[in-house]
Amino acid sequence: MKIIKCFLLFSYIAIAAIINTATAGLIYSDATNLLINGSFEEPSIPGTSWRHYAADDVIGWESSAIVDSSGAEIKDGRIEIWNGLFGTPATHGDQLAELNAHPGQASDEYFSISQTFSTVLNSHYIFGFDYRARGNNDGRFMVEVINIGSPNIFTQIYSNTDKDAWTMFSSGFIGDGGSYTLKLTSLSAATDTTGHLLDAVYVGYDERVGPAGVPVPEPGTLLLFAIAILGLAVKYKNI
Numbered sequence: 001m002k003i004i005k006c007f008l009l010f011s012y013i014a015i016a017a018i019i020n021t022a023t024a025g026l027i028y029s030d031a032t033n034l035l036i037n038g039s040f041e042e043p044s045i046p047g048t049s050w051r052h053y054a055a056d057d058v059i060g061w062e063s064s065a066i067v068d069s070s071g072a073e074i075k076d077g078r079i080e081i082w083n084g085l086f087g088t089p090a091t092h093g094d095q096l097a098e099l100n101a102h103p104g105q106a107s108d109e110y111f112s113i114s115q116t117f118s119t120v121l122n123s124h125y126i127f128g129f130d131y132r133a134r135g136n137n138d139g140r141f142m143v144e145v146i147n148i149g150s151p152n153i154f155t156q157i158y159s160n161t162d163k164d165a166w167t168m169f170s171s172g173f174i175g176d177g178g179s180y181t182l183k184l185t186s187l188s189a190a191t192d193t194t195g196h197l198l199d200a201v202y203v204g205y206d207e208r209v210g211p212a213g214v215p216v217p218e219p220g221t222l223l224l225f226a227i228a229i230l231g232l233a234v235k236y237k238n239i
Helices: 002-022 219-238
Strands: 049-054 073-075 078-083 096-098 111-118 124-132 140-147 154-159 167-174 179-186 197-205
Touching (some): 179 197
Antiparallel strands (some): 096 197, 140 179
């Protein structure tokens, strides 16, 4: 009987570990994020408020300047941060960012924020963020992973009018040992100050891939193994 109880306990622990492994690398963590200030917690602002800052005042991030058709700068790059404004909750921490950060100027240029990070040759990475619309307008924004000195390794345009819920995006790439830049660009007019909201922006090592790029079992395989263990546990429990 003691042997059976030990087997059951081991089975339940193994299933929990398998499920945890199957989802590893998909949860935002400051400790494993290669980006700095990915959830826009700095600078800290009071609750139910917003502030917009020059990019130099927001640790980790860079922001494009707004220029006119002649190339003259008419608005420095800004980053807008919210803390509970309009009752909008952050998905990580207390604060979030609005992509189209208060430009308020006519321009042929689009507004963007970006951050550059280093990679290790042949290492697998995941990147992602949470996003939602601020209003019902059909706002669009572009996501790029730029391999500096080479063609972009990822470019995609998103359109989302859901202002009541967050959407989570994630994808992956293999590093070449160089520096990459994650860039998010609003494709709304530069005079539009109601861009998409962003939070939990991250780049991290893909824990689902082992050393030297050797994949660990896929979640489906792991779950089948978990079901087999559970079946054995039930069988021995009924003996």
